[in-house]
Amino acid sequence: MDLFLQRVFDAITNGSTYALIAVAMVLIFKATTLINFAQGEQAILGAFAVLQLWYWGIPMWGAVIIGMLFSAVLAAGLERVFIRKFDPADHLPLVIITLGLFLVINAIAAIVWRFDPQSFPQLFPSGNAFTYNNVRLTWYSIFAFGSCVLVLVVFQTLLTKTKIGLAFRAVSSNLESSRLSGIKIGPTLQFGWALAAAAGTLGASIYAANPVLQIEPSMMLRALIFSVSAAALGGLDSLWGALIGGLTIGFVQSVVVQYIPFIPNEMSLSAAVVVLLIVLTLRPSGVLGTKAVERV
Amino acid sequence: MTTPLLRVERLEARYGPVRVLHGIALNVYEKEIVVVLGANGAGKTTVLRSISGMVETSGLIEIGGESIKKLNPSEIVRRGVAHVPQGRGTFPELTVEENLKVGAFIRNDKDINNDIETCYESYPVLYERKTQAAGSLSGGEQQMLAVSRALMSRPKLLLMDEPSLGLAPQIVEDLFARFVTMNQNQGTTMLIVEQNAQLALDIAGRAYVLESGEITLEGQAEELAKDDAIRRAYLGA
Amino acid sequence: MLQKLYSSRFTPERNYQIAKWTFFVIALLLIAFAYVDVGTISIGSNNYNLSLIRLNKAIAYTIAILGLQVVIGYTGQIALGQSFFFGTGAYISAWLIADHSWPFLLTLLIVIPSCFLIGMILGLPALRIRGLYLALLTFGLAAVFPSIVKLDKLYGYTGGAGGKLTSNYKFIAPSWLPFDEVAQALQKIPLLGDFFGDGPLSTREESRLWKFILFSLLAGLCFWLVHNLIRSRPGRAMRAIRDNETSAAVSGVNLALTKTLSFGVASALGGIGGAIYVAEIGIASPDDFSSLVAIYLIVGLVVGGVGTLPGAVIGGLIYALVPDWASSTQSIAFVPERWLQGPTGSLILGVLLIVLTLFLPGGIVMGWRKFKTKLLGKELSTAR
Ligand SMILES: Nc1ncnc2c1ncn2[C@@H]1O[C@H](COP(=O)(O)OP(=O)(O)OP(=O)(O)O)[C@@H](O)[C@H]1O
Ligand SMILES: [Mg+2]
Numbered sequence: 054m055d056l057f058l059q060r061v062f063d064a065i066t067n068g069s070t071y072a073l074i075a076v077a078m079v080l081i082f083k084a085t086t087l088i089n090f091a092q093g094e095q096a097i098l099g100a101f102a103v104l105q106l107w108y109w110g111i112p113m114w115g116a117v118i119i120g121m122l123f124s125a126v127l128a129a130g131l132e133r134v135f136i137r138k139f140d141p142a143d144h145l146p147l148v149i150i151t152l153g154l155f156l157v158i159n160a161i162a163a164i165v166w167r168f169d170p171q172s173f174p175q176l177f178p179s180g181n182a183f184t185y186n187n188v189r190l191t192w193y194s195i196f197a198f199g200s201c202v203l204v205l206v207v208f209q210t211l212l213t214k215t216k217i218g219l220a221f222r223a224v225s226s227n228l229e230s231s232r233l234s235g236i237k238i239g240p241t242l243q244f245g246w247a248l249a250a251a252a253g254t255l256g257a258s259i260y261a262a263n264p265v266l267q268i269e270p271s272m273m274l275r276a277l278i279f280s281v282s283a284a285a286l287g288g289l290d291s292l293w294g295a296l297i298g299g300l301t302i303g304f305v306q307s308v309v310v311q312y313i314p315f316i317p318n319e320m321s322l323s324a325a326v327v328v329l330l331i332v333l334t335l336r337p338s339g340v341l342g343t344k345a346v347e348r349v
Numbered sequence: 350m351t352t353p354l355l356r357v358e359r360l361e362a363r364y365g366p367v368r369v370l371h372g373i374a375l376n377v378y379e380k381e382i383v384v385v386l387g388a389n390g391a392g393k394t395t396v397l398r399s400i401s402g403m404v405e406t407s408g409l410i411e412i413g414g415e416s417i418k419k420l421n422p423s424e425i426v427r428r429g430v431a432h433v434p435q436g437r438g439t440f441p442e443l444t445v446e447e448n449l450k451v452g453a454f455i456r457n458d459k460d461i462n463n464d465i466e467t468c469y470e471s472y473p474v475l476y477e478r479k480t481q482a483a484g485s486l487s488g489g490e491q492q493m494l495a496v497s498r499a500l501m502s503r504p505k506l507l508l509m510d511e512p513s514l515g516l517a518p519q520i521v522e523d524l525f526a527r528f529v530t531m532n533q534n535q536g537t538t539m540l541i542v543e544q545n546a547q548l549a550l551d552i553a554g555r556a557y558v559l560e561s562g563e564i565t566l567e568g569q570a571e572e573l574a575k576d577d578a579i580r581r582a583y584l585g586a
Numbered sequence: 587m588l589q590k591l592y593s594s595r596f597t598p599e600r601n602y603q604i605a606k607w608t609f610f611v612i613a614l615l616l617i618a619f620a621y622v623d624v625g626t627i628s629i630g631s632n633n634y635n636l637s638l639i640r641l642n643k644a645i646a647y648t649i650a651i652l653g654l655q656v657v658i659g660y661t662g663q664i665a666l667g668q669s670f671f672f673g674t675g676a677y678i679s680a681w682l683i684a685d686h687s688w689p690f691l692l693t694l695l696i697v698i699p700s701c702f703l704i705g706m707i708l709g710l711p712a713l714r715i716r717g718l719y720l721a722l723l724t725f726g727l728a729a730v731f732p733s734i735v736k737l738d739k740l741y742g743y744t745g746g747a748g749g750k751l752t753s754n755y756k757f758i759a760p761s762w763l764p765f766d767e768v769a770q771a772l773q774k775i776p777l778l779g780d781f782f783g784d785g786p787l788s789t790r791e792e793s794r795l796w797k798f799i800l801f802s803l804l805a806g807l808c809f810w811l812v813h814n815l816i817r818s819r820p821g822r823a824m825r826a827i828r829d830n831e832t833s834a835a836v837s838g839v840n841l842a843l844t845k846t847l848s849f850g851v852a853s854a855l856g857g858i859g860g861a862i863y864v865a866e867i868g869i870a871s872p873d874d875f876s877s878l879v880a881i882y883l884i885v886g887l888v889v890g891g892v893g894t895l896p897g898a899v900i901g902g903l904i905y906a907l908v909p910d911w912a913s914s915t916q917s918i919a920f921v922p923e924r925w926l927q928g929p930t931g932s933l934i935l936g937v938l939l940i941v942l943t944l945f946l947p948g949g950i951v952m953g954w955r956k957f958k959t960k961l962l963g964k965e966l967s968t969a970r
Contacts (some may be wrong), residue, residue, distance in 0.1 A: 088718045090725065135940065144717045148664055149888055149943050154883050156936025164928030216454070223451045226440040230495075233401060233434060235426035235455035235502065274877065278729045281722055301634050326726035333719050334578075334711040 059186045060308045064195040066263070067279075068303025069201035073256025074273075074280035075287065075295035076205065077249035083290045084225045084245045085141050091154035092253055093273030093280070095131075097159050099124035100261050100268060101166050104173060113174050117258050121251040128250030132243045163270040165342075170267035176259060197259050204252055205292055212292075217244050225290075250322025276323060279306065282325040285332050302328065352414045354379045354538050355400065355506055360408035362392075362399045364386060369395050370562045372408070372430030377506065382528065384549040384570070386583055387559035391450045393542040394435050397508045397561065400540075401425055401432045412506065426453050429505030435542075438495025441484030445475050448483050461501075468497045471527065489520040496524075500531075506538045513545045521545065525552050533550055546583035550574040617641075618798050619782050621770055632915050638798045639866060640906050645801040646672075646863035648902025649808050651886045652895070653855030659893035660816050661848040662828030663712060667724035668856045668883045670708075670731045671701050673875030675857025677735060680750040681743050690755065690865050691800075704855020706846045713842050728880035732872040749871030752864055759796035760922035766792075801862050808855060809895060815851065824848050825851045878932075882909070885935045889942055891949025900950050908934055 074096060081089050089095075103120035107113055131154065139146050177196035181189045212218035220241045223231045232238060260276060261268040283302045287294025305328060306321040353376035362370040362564055369392045377383045387393045399406045402422040410418050412428050420428070431452075440448050449468060453461045469476035472493050478486060483494055499507060512528075513521040529552050531537050543549035550556055550570045558566035558579065566573065573579050618638065627634050650672045675697045682688040682696060708727065712720050733764045735744040744750055759765060765787055772782040787795065790951045815821045821950040826834035835841050886901025909931025916926055946953045 086718065088722055098752065135944070138944075144721070144894070145658070145662075145664055146943050146947065148666075148721050149884065150940060152666075152884055153936045153939035153943065154884075156881060156932050156939065160933035160936060162927045164925050164930070164933070167928075219447060219450060220454060222443060222447075223440050223454075226442040228439060229403070229434055230438055230440060230498075231451070232403065232422040233426065233432040234451050234498070235423045236451070237423045264797070268886075274729065278726055281726065285722065323730045326723075326730050329723055329726050330711060333715045333723055 055185075055187050057308070060311055061304070062160055062188070062190050063307040064303035065300060066303070067306060068300035069282070069296075070260040070299075071175050071276065071279045071283045071302055072201050072296045072299025073252055073259065074276060075284035075299050076208065076292055077253040077256070078280060079287065079289055079292060079295045080208075080245050080249040080252070082123075082284070084221060084242055085136075087136075087141065087144075087147050088281075088289075088331075089249070090148065090150070090151040090277075091131075091158055092249065093257075093277035094155050094158040094162070095124060095128060095250050096253030096257035097268075097270060097273040098127075098162050099250065100139060100173070100257035101162055101270075102260050103254070103258050104166075104171065104261075104268060107174055113176060117176070117255065121254045124250040124254040125247035129243045132246040133239070137242070138238050159270060161315040166270065168270060170269040170292045171259035173258070173266075173268045175264070176262040179264065183218065193262070193263075193264060200255065200259060201296060202291075203257060208248065208252070208292060211248070217241065221245055233330050250290055270341045278322055279303075279325050282329040282332075342347075351378065353377055353411075354381075354413060355540065356409070356411040356414075357400070358409040359394075360396070360399055360406055360410065362395050362404050363404045364404070368562070370399065370406075373559075373562075373564055375557055375564065375567070377538060377540050380532070380539055381551075381555065382532055382539045382541065382553045384541045384543050384553040384556045384558055386543060386546050386549065386556060386579070388544070388582075390561075391559045392562040393559055394510055395562075397432060397434075397510050397540070397542055400508060419499060423455075425504060429503075430508065431499035431502050431504035431506070432508040433495045433499045433510060433512065435510035439483040439491050439498065441482060443483055444480050445483055445486070445494060446479040448498050448577075449475075449501050452498035455502055462500055464503070468500070472497060489516050489524075492516060492520075492524065500537070504537070506540065509541045509546060510537060511542055513543060513548065521548060527547075528552055544583070546579065548572075600628050605709065608891040609750070610850065614802060615799075616772075618795055619769055634911050634914050638794050640838060640910065641868040642685055642801055643863065644902040644906035645805050646859045646866060646902075647883065647886060647905045648791065648859070648898050649805055649862065650856045650859030650883055651890065651898040651901045651905075652808055652812055653852035653859070654887045655719050655893065655895065655898055656812060656815070656824070656855065657848050657852035658887060659827060659897075661824040661845065662831075663845065663848065664717060664721040664850065665709075665712070665724045665852065666880055666884060667727040668852070669877060669880035670724075670727045671705060671853040671856030672860040672879065672962075673731045673735065673870075674704060674853075674882070675701050675860030676864040676870045677744055678857070678877065679748065679861035680752045680864045683752045683755045683865075685743075687755075688863070690757070693802075694858060694861060697861045698854045700849040701857030705856075706850040708853075709846045709849030712849065713845060725877060725880065728877040729876050731877075735872045735875075744870070744872075747872060749869045749874075750864075751869050753864075753868030757793045757797045757865070759792045763796070765795060768817070785850075801866075803874055804858065804862065808858065809898075812851075812855075813895060820844060820847055882935060885939045887949075889938050889949055891951035891953075892947075894949065894951040896932055897949050897951040904935075908938075 054343060074093060077092050077096070078089060081087055085121065099120050099255070102123050103116045104188065106116035106119055111119065126234060129173055135150050139150070141147070178192040180192055182192045183190040212222055220231070220236045224238055224241050225235065228238065231241075257273060257276075260266065261272065263310050266272070280299070283298035285295070285298070286296055286301055287298030302325055304322050309324065350532060355375075356375040357373060357375045360370055360373040361368060373396060374404050375383070375385070375396075380512070383394055385396060395404060398404045400410055400416065402420055402425045403554050406418070409416065412430060415428075417428055417430075440451060443451065446465065449465050450461070453464065468481070474490055475497065477489070483491060486494060496509070496512065499509075512524060516524065528539060528541075532539060532577075541549060541553070550573060553570040555568065556570045556573045557564050558573070568580070617746070621638055621641070623885070627636055650668050653666050653671070654665075657663050678697050678700060679690070679693040681695040683690060711723065715723060720823055736747050737744075738746070740746075769782060769787050775782075816824065823834065823839040824836065826839050827841065827844060831841065860875075863874075882905050886905040887897070888901075889904050890897030890899065890901030912931035912934055915930070917923060918926065943947060
C-alpha cells in the first residue's frame with residue numbers, strides 16, 4: 054500500500070510535467086490541427102536559456118520568466134517564417150518542417166550547451182512536505198503539480214477573458230467566419246505558438262529541476278513521446294484533457310508498469326505508445342476530446 | 350444617380366484553373382435590399398466571397414467609391430462589409446455571447462455591450478441561451494445568431510448567403526420580416542443571395558439573376574417576380 | 587512486318603534508356619574499383635571517408651527510403667517510423683547470421699516476409715488513423731524500438747544494449763568473378779590507371795567489392811519491383827488514395843487492402859535496408875535504430891524528392907555522407923572548433939529539410955527535372 058501511494062505521488066510529479074508539454078501541443082493542435090514535433094526541442098532550448106540566464110546571475114524565477122518570454126518570441130518568429138506560408142490542410146509539408154525544426158534546434162542546443170548532462174538549479178523548496186512510513190511526498194511534487202494547475206488556470210483565463218484569447222478560440226472553431234469577422238488569422242495563430250512555447254519552457258524547466266534529473270539536449274525526446282500520448286489521451290484539443298492525460302500517462306508509467314510483472318521497467322515508453330495506439334484506434338477524438346460539432 | 354455603396358464591374362473569379370464568374374456587374378445603393386437569385390453552382394457564393402476578399406478575382410469592386418480589391422478579408426470587414434456565410438456562420442464551440450463578441454471584434458468602442466443587449470431584445474431566444482455553446486442551437490437559432498454576429502460589426506453593407514437554407518418556411522418568413530424591419534429602422538443595406546425566390550423578391554427592391562457565372566437578368570424585384578422565365582425557373586409556376 | 591517489330595523494339599527512346607542504364611552500371615563498377623582501396627581523401631586538415639563502406643551504407647538507406655517513397659510518396663500516408671522496420675530487418679538478419687550461421691542472402695527470405703507482415707499488422711490501425719495521428723503513432727513506434735530490443739527477455743535474440751555481432755560472417759566473392767583481371771586491366775589505362783590502385787586485389791578488397799556489387803544488385807531489384815508496382819493496378823490505387831482518399835474510395839479502390847499492402851511493401855523494404863546495413867557494419871546495436879534515424883530517413887526522402895524513385899538514391903547518399911563528413915570536418919577557417927564538435931551533421935540535415943520544403947518542395951530530383959525542362963523546354967515538347 055505504501056509503495057502504491059508512493060507510485061501515485063511519482064505519477065503526479067511526472068504527469069504534471071508531461072501535461073505542460075501536452076498543453077503546448079494541444080494549443081497548437083486546437084487552432085491549426087498541426088502537431089508540432091519540435092515542441093519538445095523548443096522547450097529544451099527554453100530551459101537551457103533559463104539555465105544560461107541563471108549562470109549570468111539572474112535569480113531563478115526571474116530567469117524562468119525571461120526564458121518563457123524568450124521562447125515565446127522565438128516561437129512567434131518560427132511561426133511567421135516557417136509555418137504560415139503553408140496550407141494548414143496539407144499535413145505533410147508541415148510535419149516535415151517541424152521535424153526539420155526538431156533537428157535544427159536539437160543540434161543548436163547540443164552545439165551551444167554540449168551533450169553532457171548539467172545539473173539544473175532548484176526551482177522549488179527541497180525536501181519532503183510529508184512522510185509517512187516509507188511514503189514521501191516531496192515539495193517538488195507539490196509545486197510541480199501546482200504550477201501545472203496554475204498554468205492551466207492562467208491559460209484558461211487568457212483564452213476566455215481576453216480579446217486575443219477569444220480570437221484564438223474563434224479561429225480554432227471556424228476559420229472562415231473568423232476571417233469574415235475581421236480577425237487576422239496569422240497573428241492569432243502566432244499568439245498560440247508563443248503561448249505554447251512559453252508553457253513548454255516552463256514544463257521543461259520544471260522537468261529539469263527534478264532533483265533526480267539533469268538537463269541535457271536529448272532529454273525531451275522521451276518526454277515528447279509521453280506528452281504526445283498525454284495530449285492524445287486528452288483528445289488533443291482540450292487543455293484540462295491534457296492535464297488528465299498527463300496524469301494518466303504518469304500513472305501508467307509508474308504504477309501500472311511496476312505492478313504488472315510481465316511488463317519490465319524499460320517498457321514504460323512502450324506502454325505510453327501502446328496507450329497512444331489504443332486511444333487513436335478506438336477513439337480518435339481522444340477520451341476527453343470534443344467530437345467536432347459540425348452542422349453543414 | 351449617387352455613387353452606389355457597392356459597385357462591382359467585370360468581376361471574374363477562379364478556383365485554381367477553373368473560372369466560375371465571367372464578368373459580373375452589379376450595384377447596391379445605400380439602404381437598399383438587393384437579391385441575387387441563381388441555381389446551385391451558379392456562382393452566388395463566389396460573388397459574395399469575392400466581395401469579402403476570400404477568393405482571387407479580377408475586375409473592379411468598390412465600397413463607397415473606393416476600391417477594395419487589394420484588401421484582405423480582415424481589412425474589408427473594417428470598411429463596413431459584414432458577411433454571413435452559407436450554412437456555417439457561427440462558432441459552434443463558443444457560447445452565444447462569445448459569438449456576438451467575436452462579431453464585434455473590429456470594434457473598440459463602449460457600445461458593444463449595448464449592442465449585445467439590443468440583439469438579445471430582438472432575439473430573446475439568444476438571451477436565454479447566451480451561455481450555451483452555439484453548436485447546440487437549432488438551425489434557425491444558429492442562423493439568427495449568425496446574422497446577429499454579422500451585425501455586431503455595425504456594417505454599412507450586410508452580405509447574406511442563403512439565409513433561408515434548411516429552415517422551416519415559418520422561420521424563414523419570420524427571419525425575412527426581421528430583415529425588412531432592420532432595413533427600415535436602421536437603414537441597413539443588404540445584398541442577399543437566395544434560392545427561395547418568392548420571399549426574397551418580396552422583400553427586395555431590386556434583383557439580379559445569376560446563371561453559370563453570368564448575370565442574365567436584372568431589374569426591380571416586383572417586375573422580375575412577374576417575369577415568366579423567373580416564374581418557371583424559381584417560383585415553380 | 588519485320589520492319590514494324592524492329593522499330594517498336596528499338597525506338598530512339600528505348601535506345602536512349604538502354605544507353606543510359608548501361609552507362610550507369612559501368613560508372614557504378616568503375617567507382618567500385620576506383621574506391622575499393624581508397625580510405626579517405628583530405629581537404630585541408632580534414633579527412634573524409636569515401637570508401638565503399640559509405641556507399642554500402644548509402645545503399646541500405648536508399649532501400650529504406652524507397653520504402654518511404656511507397657508509403658508516403660505514392661500512397662500519401664504520413665508514416666514516420668521507418669527506423670522501426672529498418673531495425674527489425676537488421677536484428678532478424680543479425681540473429682540468423684550470428685546464432686544460426688545462415689548466409690546473408692538466405693536471411694532475406696525471413697526478413698522480407700516478416701517485415702512485410704509486421705508492417706501490415708502495424709498498418710491496420712492506420713486504416714482508422716489518418717494524417718497527423720498516423721504521424722504521431724509511427725513516430726512513437728520509432729521511439730520505442732531501441733527499448734524493445736534492449737528488453738531482458740529478448741537478450742538471447744538481440745544481445746541487449748551491447749547489440750548483436752555478425753562480423754564473424756564474411757562475404758566471399760565467388761571465384762568465377764574476374765575481379766583481379768578487371769582491376770589489372772583498369773590499372774593499365776593510361777593516365778587514369780593510377781586511380782585503380784596497384785597490383786591484384788586483396789581478399790578484403792575483393793570481399794568489399796563483392797558486397798557492393800551484391801547490394802547494388804539487390805537495390806536494383808528493389809527499384810525494378812517498386813517501379814513495376816507503382817505502375818500496376820495496386821500502384822494506381824495507391825496514387826489515387828494519395829491524391830484524394832474519398833474519391834478513390836468512391837471509384838472503387840479498396841482502401842484497406844491498398845493501404846495495408848503499401849505499409850507491408852514499405853516495411854519489407856525497410857527490413858531489406860536494415861539487413862544490408864548490418865551486413866555492412868557487422869553489428870546490430872539498439873541506438874543505430876533510434877527515432878533520429880527515422881527522421882534522417884525522412885530527410886533523405888524529402889531532399890531526394892518525395893514521390894520520385896531516383897530521389898531515394900540521392901536521399902540515401904545524403905544520409906550516408908553528410909553527417910559523416912560533417913563530423914569529419916574538424917576545422918574550417920573562421921568557424922570556432924567548438925561548434926564543429928557538436929552534431930553539425932544533424933544541423934545540416936535539418937537545415938536542408940527546411941530549406942527544401944520551403945523552396946524546392948519536389949526535392950533535388952524534381953528541381954533537376956524542372957531545370958531540365960526549362961533548359962530543353964522546346965526540344966522536349968517536340969520530341970513527345
Ligand atoms: N473551393 C472551391 N474549389 C473549386 N471549385 C469551387 C470551390 N467553391 C466553388 N467551386 C465551384 O464554383 C462554382 C460556383 O460555386 P458557388 O459555391 O459559388 O455556387 P452557388 O451558386 O453558391 O451554389 P449553391 O446554391 O449550391 O450554394 C461551382 O461549380 C463549384 O463547383
Ligand atoms: Mg452557395
